[in-house]
Amino acid sequence: MTTQAESGRGDSRHIAIVGAGVIGMATACCLQEDGHRVTVVDWQAPGMGCSWGNSGGLGVTSIPPLSSPGVLRKVPGWLFDPNGPLALKWSHLPRLAPWLLRFARAGRMEEVERITDAMNALLSPSYEVWRPLFSAAGLDNLVHHTGVIHLYTDRAAFEGDALQWKLRKDRGIPYETIDREALLRMEPDIGPAYNFAVYEEVWRHVGDPFLIVDGLARHFAAQGGEIRRAAVTGFDSADGKVTALRTESGTIAADDFVVAAGAWSHRLSKMLGSPAPQESQRGYHVGLPNPGVEVRHIMMDTVGKHAITPMVMGLRLGGTSEFAGLDSPPNWRRARAIVENAKRIFPGLNTEGYSQWAGDRPLLPDSMPVIGPSPHRRNVYYAFGHSHIGLASGAVTGRAVSDLIAGRNPALDLHPFRIDRF
Ligand SMILES: Cc1cc2nc3c(=O)[nH]c(=O)nc-3n(C[C@H](O)[C@H](O)[C@H](O)COP(=O)(O)OP(=O)(O)OC[C@H]3O[C@@H](n4cnc5c(N)ncnc54)[C@H](O)[C@@H]3O)c2cc1C
Missing domain, CATH: 3.50.50.60 (FAD/NAD(P)-binding domain)
Incomplete structure (x- = not known):
């Protein structure tokens, strides 16, 4: 250089x-x-x-938009579940309404296909372009190529996500479905609630995004x-x-x-x-310095919509979406909800000494x-x-x-x- x-x-x-x-x-x-x-x-x-506090995923297959033909039907269920993946500050709703209309429009099938193509073009060269920068900055040792595991409770839950996987498959992105036995060989500490998973080899993750x-x-x-x-x-x-x-x-x-x-x-x-119609899609993470379980891959919990990442500091549980406006204070109940979800995945999780963090994802409706x-x-x-x-x-x-x-x-x-x- x-x-x-x-x-x-x-x-x-x-x-x-x-x-x-x-x-x-x-x-x-x-x-x-x-x-x-x-x-x-x-x-x-x-x-x-x-x-500072993201989940560290080089998620090159995260190409479908957040909005999709079925997504709005799921919203009420998510909102009324205190541990659900989505939260809304109701006083923010009047300001959010025009953004939500645009979000709904981005979920029409022809839009979903168009956006997925554009995102695939953006993300597929991700690591190829990062690699020389990581090397020049001496950061190669922070990058791990273990692939990602998307966790499902059962095959029916996976089938409920069919569109997400079809959009990837149509663009030549390979994935592998795995049953509980294979999952346990990859991640021995997963509890009994999760019986099905999808593995994508192409993901990498970093040991600390900061x-x-x-x-x-x-x-x-x-x-x-x-x-x-x-x-x-x-x-x-x-x-x-x-x-x-x-x-x-x-x-x-x-x-x-x-x-x-x-x-x-x-x-x-x-x-x-x-x-630009940009909103804060606030996310939270919890850091566990001594998680008490072994985690070998970055994993995505498709129920709680958060990631689980082995990091330099221990285990990071990060994700969820909160629409409360950029200037609102964090609602730390959201971080505790992530911990509750993660305990369903890893019943042996040790949360002693946990730290919490909130960050504002910049999100446009499409x-x-x-x-x-x-x-x-x-x-x-x-x-x-x-x-x-x-x-x-x-x-x-x-x-x-x-x-x-x-x-x-x-x-x-x-x-x-x-x-x-x-
Ligand atoms: C819980 C969570 C998990 C995530 N997981 C992942 C993941 O696994 N993989 C992934 O790719 N992404 C992930 N993300 C998203 C990712 O973190 C963001 O997309 C990314 O950090 C955005 O980077 P940025 O540089 O645009 O914003 P920021 O990191 O927020 O940087 C913007 C900077 O601009 C500065 N700034 C703003 N206004 C001004 C001003 N007027 N004057 C001076 N400075 C200003 C701010 O201080 C800030 O430092 C996650 C996000 C969250 C919340």
């Missing part, structure tokens, strides 16, 4: 990125590789937003990249271009700008003439991120809205943005991800 000073490739520019999460830092590293001077601006240290972002940030800084601690409050513009970021401690001028501010991005894009140029400012690019696949798609996103800024044709067709699609 070349340093910014060494690289003479192309037209070297100064690029300012808002957001030092996995998307901002992956983008920063890609731009730096192209020989640009890059400044990343965040009000907190790199990786302290949603990227250490990935932190490692990228350290690598970026070691190559001469600048990380500034400040809240971006607005933009200075002239002649259809942004000239500087406004922060509470002065302005930051640059040639080009990237908005990669996760769940807060729509507030910034709106200032630039591009409102479950697809926004990646591409601003229609209103010639030198602004967007990279946000990565919902439950930000870690998986970080490098592909960063590469696409760096291709755009370099004037190269991105390998990924960005049309489905444009900001003005709503």
